[in-house]
Amino acid sequence: MPRIFIDGESFDARTEQTVLQVADEHGIFIPRLCWHKGLSIAGNCRICVVQVEGRSWVEISCNMPVSEGLRVLTDTELVRAHRKATMQFLTLNHPVDCGVCDKAGECTLQDYHVAYNGDASISHEPKVVATKFFPLSERITLDNERCILCTRCVRFTREVSKSDALGVQERGDHSVIRPAGGAVRRLDQDAYSDNIVDLCPVGALLSRSFLYKDRVWYLKATPSVCPGCERGCNIDVWHRKPEWHLRALDPAGNRAIARVTPRENAAVNGPWVCNKARDLAALLERPRANAPMKKGREVGLDEALAAARTLIAQARHPVALVSSWGSDEELRAFKATLGERFSCFVKRDHEPADGEVVQDDLLIRADKNPNGFTARKLFGDRPVAFAPETDLVLVWGEGGDFARLPRGVPVIFLNAHLAPENGYADVFFATSVMTERAGHYTNFEGTTSAFAACFARPAGVVDAERIFAALAVKETVAAS
Ligand code: SF4
Ligand code: SF4
Ligand code: FES
Numbered sequence: 001m002p003r004i005f006i007d008g009e010s011f012d013a014r015t016e017q018t019v020l021q022v023a024d025e026h027g028i029f030i031p032r033l034c035w036h037k038g039l040s041i042a043g044n045c046r047i048c049v050v051q052v053e054g055r056s057w058v059e060i061s062c063n064m065p066v067s068e069g070l071r072v073l074t075d076t077e078l079v080r081a082h083r084k085a086t087m088q089f090l091t092l093n094h095p096v097d098c099g100v101c102d103k104a105g106e107c108t109l110q111d112y113h114v115a116y117n118g119d120a121s122i123s124h125e126p127k128v129v130a131t132k133f134f135p136l137s138e139r140i141t142l143d144n145e146r147c148i149l150c151t152r153c154v155r156f157t158r159e160v161s162k163s164d165a166l167g168v169q170e171r172g173d174h175s176v177i178r179p180a181g182g183a184v185r186r187l188d189q190d191a192y193s194d195n196i197v198d199l200c201p202v203g204a205l206l207s208r209s210f211l212y213k214d215r216v217w218y219l220k221a222t223p224s225v226c227p228g229c230e231r232g233c234n235i236d237v238w239h240r241k242p243e244w245h246l247r248a249l250d251p252a253g254n255r256a257i258a259r260v261t262p263r264e265n266a267a268v269n270g271p272w273v274c275n276k277a278r279d280l281a282a283l284l285e286r287p288r289a290n291a292p293m294k295k296g297r298e299v300g301l302d303e304a305l306a307a308a309r310t311l312i313a314q315a316r317h318p319v320a321l322v323s324s325w326g327s328d329e330e331l332r333a334f335k336a337t338l339g340e341r342f343s344c345f346v347k348r349d350h351e352p353a354d355g356e357v358v359q360d361d362l363l364i365r366a367d368k369n370p371n372g373f374t375a376r377k378l379f380g381d382r383p384v385a386f387a388p389e390t391d392l393v394l395v396w397g398e399g400g401d402f403a404r405l406p407r408g409v410p411v412i413f414l415n416a417h418l419a420p421e422n423g424y425a426d427v428f429f430a431t432s433v434m435t436e437r438a439g440h441y442t443n444f445e446g447t448t449s450a451f452a453a454c455f456a457r458p459a460g461v462v463d464a465e466r467i468f469a470a471l472a473v474k475e476t477v478a479a480s
Contacts, residue, residue, distance in 0.1 A: 331378055
């Protein structure tokens, strides 16, 4: 185990580490633009330079292997001068349109300009003009003037998503990122493409769905879990900070998901997510059910609970189709309150959609439900089957095929979204979605991840857990 010295302090390193990695591990910050821990080393931006004691030149730390007794300095006059010159070069042709750039507020180039340069450009040459909105895919647009050619995006498509979708075209200051000839898949078909928007250290790669919609300083990130498949990738759901809530101007934006980014978890998803997580808004912000009903007629919550309790009391062979989108807490609550009363089967709420990648060897799993693991652990893995004597069915969540329910048998249905089946049920409850409550999902490998609430529940909507408790103990819950 080599011992190295950074700024005079000694650290034990592992042989395979670089100086930048050792520095990171011990909280010593060295700037970086092209280096990313999930990608190979490119060594092209030159911002990460350090000086080896006794040498009169600088070297890049992202590609400097450790060796016994190595002594590096991260903040000498020479290092500072080199970083300043590097920033001058990197911004030589930059359009400095930060005022309208989506990356403003979280742009590494902005931060480094302030930290390591601070001066206006010393160039007298006109800037190179390049494409402003090059459509890389349906989801991503590229601003070539802002690109610093770090090649993170290119390396991601080659090394992680393996689509080989991007490459560098032309040479020198005419170099541009472009779709690569001979790609395995086009960026449009790369199920992980949106990771390059996060990876891009500047505002060159832009998400079309987020383009000019918000400023990042108006948003906060709430930790959550992607429900798109049984991988349960950890994510941040970004939404308006309460202090920046819109009042007259589009208040609906206050309870909308602005964007989704990965939340790194080495045990689940590493630093990546697939594009389905980015589209969480489309999944959760479908039209909502917002009132309990009896046979399609809106009723108060107490009346719906009383009707459901009567059906349960009268039933001799009730069956429950349990949601694999329920949280660990909800599933345990169902088990504790109604689990003994019902014959329970775990239901797949969602199946793969047309055109969706069903499974791959990076993250995407074929089971498109986040919590089949806990559901099956509590309720078994039997295929859904209705005995002839079934006299009540409780359907919790989406994916219950109502055409296949036993005919003439009463149905209690819990669902968060508008659906024709809501009105068909004898008793219907409008339930919350995951961004309106806290909980945990346990993924297919048994790793549990937490999600927190981003928004208040809409009026008329109740958490499933509270409905189960009320149905079991004959108490009522207050409608929100
Ligand atoms: S588009 Fe962004 S990630 Fe790709 S090379 Fe340019 S700066 Fe780097
Ligand atoms: S792999 Fe599954 S859990 Fe992860 S982001 Fe994609 S759909 Fe969501
Ligand atoms: S981070 Fe080391 S050269 Fe770019």
